[in-house]
Amino acid sequence: MSALLPAEFADLEPFAAKWCLPTEPERYGTRLASTTEQMQVFYDAITPRLEDVLAYLEKLPYDALPDDATNLLCLLYSMIQASFPVEIWRQPKVPDTGATSFDCFVEPVP
């Protein structure tokens, strides 16, 4: 299978198939379907690489990112999703919210 991410970020490739998701509903859905432990592993792998990722992406034209760079950016959006359970709640969903949902129907691209 060909890589989803630029070669410089081969270490993050194991997370790419699950977390390189273009839309918020997909990322949020994946978060709810994951355990905090799974997200902790992803978080621990990507956060030390954040500055490298940003430095890499900043060298490219923001309005014309190649596919592998767009995937990398989506991986950062997923990192943000995963940070909430990992850093504070130790559960995928914000506490005390029962069956309540709040569906994202439009978001900026990329």
Place this chain on the structure above:
Amino acid sequence: MPRFPKPPEGSWTEHYPELGTGPVSYEDSISPEYFEREKEAIFKRAWLNVGRVEQLPRVGSYFTKDIKAAHASIVVARDKAGEVRAFHNMCRHRGNKLVWTEDPKNESQGVCRQFTCKYHGWRYDLDGSLTFIQQEGEFFDVDRSQWGLAPVHCEVWAGFIFVNFSREPSQSLREFLGPMVTDLEGYPFERMTARFGYSTTVGANWKLFMDAFAEFYHAPVLHGNQSPEKYSKAAVQAGFEAPHYQIERPHRLVSTSGVRFWEMDADMIKPMEAMTRGGLFGPWDKAELGEMPKGLNPAKCDPWGLDSFQLFPNFVILIWSQGWYLTYHYWPTSHNTHVFEGNVYFLPATNVRDRISQEMSAVTFKEFALQDANTLEATQMMLETRYVDRFLLGDQEILCRHLHAEVRDWIDTYEGASR
């Protein structure tokens, strides 16, 4: 000692004596009959925001909007002259819903040259005029100019599209908004096109959810588990005080002071906030928007947090000091349900660092809103038991008091006039 001075009367609430300071009832939020009265007195008479002009980028752009509280379903479009117009979404021939895709119960949007009824093919120009009748010769003395789409009063202010369902609105949109709101003119809403939109159905009366976002007294408590423990403890200890409240009927405003997260110790903020330089108050690096309109930050608070303009009946424009804004819409669907829509608007990002701080801010907004929404269902559930019907409101909850009073006043005025 209050952190911010209160009006000379001693409190914000007493500054508006018609509001009183006594306990209140929420019978207005649990009664199906009261909701029917609100429909007639408010939702069929007030100016209602249905969107922004950016949703209609070119000639022929349109979107539909069902407004159950006004028992209406409309189509809003940009005509050939570039004007934004609204019509009842109904063919004049046999009353079929004119614009819909797949399921007539769902909203629809797109671009078209004209509207064509799916039933018998009657066609309407973007300005609503009837342009084509299939087998016109079969009809009797039809003057097509008399059978255009039924128009809905539609006016635009600062790019916000408003409609009004009364036969003749008693005020123009501008008069209805009044100076407190129109003093926002000049804010660059039109440049802030990077939009995150969210929607949900909430099992609570629309006013109760407006109340939730009309006070920040709840914030340190309800949202305590959104922050590191040290920050949450400090926030509860400090409590919440707003530097400024303002009521210019029928609308209301609360302004808050700001927090400089970027100056805080690491154990007061979440690591991801520091990594992305974003969070609840928005991007840490303020977007440069130029000179701000005179209506913003009325208390001249420094640091300033946000201004929440609560437009009667069901629309909020909330402007953050960090150069972004939110809108809230509360669309009632029954006495104990409504559709809540939240939109987050930023300047379009031009680099990845700005983009991820926007992402962090939008995701944080959603997490807070989820807690607010679920709490409201818990409130509605208990109010409907009706065992208790008197409740206290503090001075930081003055705007909750005002919304319910304003609703009551509109109903009394309307029903008084029609008696």
